[in-house]
Amino acid sequence: MASNTSVSGKQDLKKDETMMKRSRSDSPEPSCVSMKSDKSMDHLITFSHGVCSNDQRPQKKKSTKNQLDSIFKELEHKVITLIKNELKRFRKLLSTDYPACSETEGEDDEALYSVREGALKITLHVLKSMNHTDLAKTLQNKLDPVSEYQETLKSKLGERCKRINEGISQHGSSTLLNEIYTELYITEGWSGDVNNEHEVRQIETASRRPETQETPIKCNDLFKDKSIRTVLTKGVAGIGKTVSVQKFILDWAEGKANQDVTFMFPLPFRELNLMKQENLSLTKLLHHFFPEMRQLQLLNCDTYKAMFIFDGLDECRLPLNFQSNERLCDVTESASMDVLLTNLIKGNLLPSALLWITSRPGAVNQIPPECVGLVTEIRGFNDPQKEEYFSKRITDQSLANKIITHMKSSRSLYIMCHIPVFCWISATVLERMLGEAESGEIPKTLTQMFTHFLIFQIKHTDQKYHQQCDLDSQQTRESILALGKLAFQQLEKGKLIFYEEDLRECGIDVREASVYSGVCTQIFRVEFGLHLEKVFSFVHLSVQEFLAALYAFLIFINKDLTENQTTDLFSLFSKSNMSDFLRSAVDKALQSENGHLDLFLRFLMGLSLESNQTLLRGLMPQTGSSSHSKQETVEYVKEKIRENPSPEKTINLFHCLNELNDHSLVQEVQHYLNSTGNSRLSGTRLSPAQWSALVFVLLNSEQELEEFHLRKYEPSEECLLRLLPVIKASKKAILRNCNLTDQSCAVLSSVLSSGSSNLRELNLSYNQLQDSGVKLLSAGLENPHCTLEMLLMCCCNITGAGCAALASALRSNPSSRLTEIYLYGNKTEESGVKLLSELLKDPQFKLEKLHIETC
The missing domain is CATH 3.40.50.300 (P-loop containing nucleotide triphosphate hydrolases)
Structure with missing residues (x-):
């Protein structure tokens, strides 16, 4: 005979303690004045009316009043005398011939020092209220010279x-x-x-x-x-x-x-x-x-x-x-x-x-x-702050709204807007293009955005230099190539900030650095420090990576490499044609464990398109050919996606396809997402590349990341494994009744252990997980990185042994955020209920609700 027990909240378990405290007020009023008690209300009224029987208390109160009057009369005299003496001292200090700090206050005891400090504060307050602020400041500086230095520093x-x-x-x-x-x-x-x-x-x-x-x-x-x-x-x-x-x-x-x-x-x-x-x-x-x-x-x-x-x-x-x-x-x-x-x-x-x-x-x-x-x-910036920035930056609110709408239409651009500098770059470009000051296709990719940004900065050179710069001028080409070389070489070294010796290494004459800054005033900065030393930088890492990619592209198509460098990135230039050059760049980016070449690769792919080259035709050399088969590069990227690298590398490869204006893989899986109902992939054999495309699309879907339902696609362990990056990124994962076994718990444990997991609620009900599955999952629950708050495992064939593993995992992780556990429909036995109920009672754990069934 099973009995259902729902134990909800630590307060419910402390009912007796709550009853003992019931007379206390929940309001911020002092607890001794309880408006919930009729008795205390009567007492309060009696006291306020002074009904004290026929004893001598009124006479005693009158005697106390006379004593207080006498004390305060003497106190008033002493305080006034003290303040008068301090005011005389202050007046003497403010006289023009009286030197600052001529009085030695070192002999004052601590009590007198505090009194004088109080008198000074009162005097300063009153002087300021009388609009004698300068006099107050002079007095403060004479008594405390540090304040003068503070004001100067401020x-x-x-x-x-x-x-x-x-x-x-x-x-x-x-x-x-x-x-x-x-x-x-x-x-x-x-x-x-x-x-x-x-x-x-x-x-x-x-x-x-x-x-x-x-x-x-x-x-x-x-x-x-x-x-x-x-x-x-x-x-x-x-x-x-x-x-x-x-x-x-x-x-x-x-x-x-x-x-x-x-x-x-x-x-x-x-x-x-x-x-x-x-x-x-x-x-x-x-x-x-x-x-x-x-x-x-x-x-x-x-x-x-x-x-x-x-x-x-x-x-x-x-x-x-x-x-x-x-x-x-x-x-x-x-x-x-x-x-x-x-x-x-x-x-x-x-x-x-x-x-x-x-x-x-x-x-x-x-x-x-x-x-x-x-x-x-x-x-x-979070999403509301992005909109606030554009609204402040663009005075025309109608134009600001257009820009916000456009940025939201491109998920990759909108994500980049977390970075304030990218918001500024986007506002610079889109304010002109959407404001009809410039014509052309509105940028939808990173390469397009940065290409337009570079062109605008060249065209709108800082008026300080009174230069007419355009892409066709020899000086502009030389400046961009010099900056590109600096960006390329320092990118490989991982440097963002440069000093004069770094510029000299790249052949930039430090005396002419201002010229480079003049041609591209908002791209390359010369800053003067606190002591007027020069420091050089690009406005952002992404700008440096764009110029590095532009340099690599221009040097390769013009075969203009004059130096014999042996570094890893310079080996790109040894390739015989553009397709091999781009394939080699893909390989080098994938070899990077931390993805330091991800953005560089995206830009390189984008620059290989003729449409972007047309925008930069002034910088393009008169000799050399940039023509290549775009399709060859697309197929090579897809081949790498099929090899199923890490989710992060796969996502970057999809961004590369986006820069190449190829959306075929995404379109192949899009119709599955557009259909309704469950088991949309049932009977369909997706290729590894299509699975990766599905992950890419889902990771860019805000709706799916809020609440992910595995049954929408296919209730199977294979689907779970393929879509694991989506589950990791989701707030709520509904995996209920999806034919999962204990093997699924092993991979889900890795998700729970990840420091980058967003998972807050995990529903595994109606799967044959058994005690072995709970034990595997417990390895993730006991990890300090685990952020799970609600766990549902109803009807999963779990016994007391599974409950013991669950309780042990939570006990070994005092920082666990788990507040609710649902275990209905399992043969948990009384021993299992007891172990978990003890956690519920223990104040060091956050567990508040335990829904369980004893059998």
């Missing part, structure tokens, strides 16, 4: 940070940051893994991750938890790390946020690199970058809170040898830049100072985890 940083150059380095073409700034989506937490995948891959993965699984945090709240000394913020190139730092500093300088911080010292790694040979103290380092602080000889971080901001850890060219660098605790002691930084980060130097470090994902492991209090990730 003024300097505020002036530097108030404007933003979107992709432009020249002065005079900037926008006020506060007018255009769009809040970025920043999340707390980090798995600890270092992700070395191509950053576009990471963006595509992140775009499928539900925001509900993240803990969002505002930029100005990074140091809200006062126990945190160091925050490490990671984010892919161009995602908005540096702009976030700029806005953070601006808000502090303008008095809008983090006013408990006395001094902020932004020290970008790209500028610290220029001092890597220097030997100096921390004090001298600050005086070098912030000369206005020189009069403040020592920085007492116990009295004044200082914050150091190190932007761009990935650009650091210092060894950061945390293990073997000598210990340094004195801010006046000289040491190498590497020793200074490692000791500051470890907390040996200025242990009370706050540190904010930003980095691309691949470099975060340079900082030991024990030195970091909080790790956050800038995810860029």
Whole structure:
């Protein structure tokens, strides 16, 4: 005889405890005043009317009142005398012939110091309310000279940070940051893994991750938890790390946020690199970058809170040898830049100072985890923020809406819009094309977008140079080829930031760097650091990869390789024809474990199309041939898809087909998706390439990723295995009654263990999983990466042994997010129910609902 038991919620299991607490108020009122109790209400009324029987309490109250009057009369006299004395002192300080800080306050005891501090605050407040702000500032500076330095620093940083150059380095073409700034989506937490995948891959993965699984945090709240000394913020190139730092500093300088911080010292790694040979103290380092602080000889971080901001850890060219660098605790002691930084980060130097470090994902492991209090990730723009950006960037709202609609029509372009820089590039192109300032086909692929962007930047050269540039000019061709060579060579080295020696290596005359920046003012930037040293960069990694692909393409078709390079990428140029050249590029991209050549390959494929070459005909050489059989390349890419590489590599190959304007594989499977009902693939034998196409389409479908139903396609283990990447990317996977066995649980366990899985709900009911399947699945449930919140395994032939495996897995993973388990229709036995019910009662686990059947 089976009895059904539904145990729901930890509160239900603590009914007695709840009854004991029922008299407490749930409202924010003090619990001693309970409006739910009639008795306490009567008592409250009696007390307020003062009905106290015929005792002597009224006389006692009158005596107490007289005593208080006497005390407060004397208190008033003393407070007024004290304030008068302090006001006399302040007046003396404000007289023109009285030197600042001439009074020695070192002998004051702590109590008197606090009183004087309070009197000063009151005086300053009243002076400001009387519109004597200058007088208040003078008084504050005389009593506390540090505030004068703080105001000077705020003024300097505020002036530097108030404007933003979107992709432009020249002065005079900037926008006020506060007018255009769009809040970025920043999340707390980090798995600890270092992700070395191509950053576009990471963006595509992140775009499928539900925001509900993240803990969002505002930029100005990074140091809200006062126990945190160091925050490490990671984010892919161009995602908005540096702009976030700029806005953070601006808000502090303008008095809008983090006013408990006395001094902020932004020290970008790209500028610290220029001092890597220097030997100096921390004090001298600050005086070098912030000369206005020189009069403040020592920085007492116990009295004044200082914050150091190190932007761009990935650009650091210092060894950061945390293990073997000598210990340094004195801010006046000289040491190498590497020793200074490692000791500051470890907390040996200025242990009370706050540190904010930003980095691309691949470099975060340079900082030991024990030195970091909080790790956050800038995810860029979420979908509403993308629309907000275009609406702010484009003043014509009708045009802004057109741009948003167009970007949404191309899933690959819309995903890239997570990156703020790509939003800017798209807005630059589409504002002109949709605004009818330019004619031509509206870009639908990455290559088309970047080609138009390059053309526009050449045509609209910064007016500072008063140049008429066009694609046909020799100077333009030479500049683009020089920049392309720099992009190509540095891409292979993995560099985004360049210094003068890097330019010289590529044959660029540093004295003429401004000319390159002038021809392509919004592509190649020359920036001046805090101390006017030059730093060079492309506006984004994707721009660098596009120019690298353009260089490779132009050099190959013109056979214009003058150098005998032996690097891996340069071996591409040894091929005899375009088809072999492109096939070789495909092979090299697939050989890359982390996908660092993914975007380079997409651009190369796109540039091989005649339609894109026509746009760039001015840059095309007069000799050489770019003609080749597009179909040969398409078939080679399809062949590689049939070989079934990893899902990430397969997806990039489909993006390559898209750049080649070939959608045949996707169209082959599209009619299966357009049909209705279940088992759409029943009786159909899809080829490996068609399965991959189906995965690609489903991964780009927001609807399918919200809730995936396996039965729509085919209720089989083969279909499950083929569509596993889709299940991994989905929030909810309904695999109910799909003829699955314990073998399916092994692959699903790998999904649960993945740090990039989005799965929140898994329904495996009505499959013959048995205890062996539960044990295999449990390996995923006990993994800290598992994010599953609801698990359904009804009627799966599970016994008490399966329940024991499930309970053991959850006990070994205290961070488990599982809140609901459904096990109806199984022979779970009382022992199994008991083990799982104990988890329900244990407050350290999140489990709230257990629906089970005892047999």
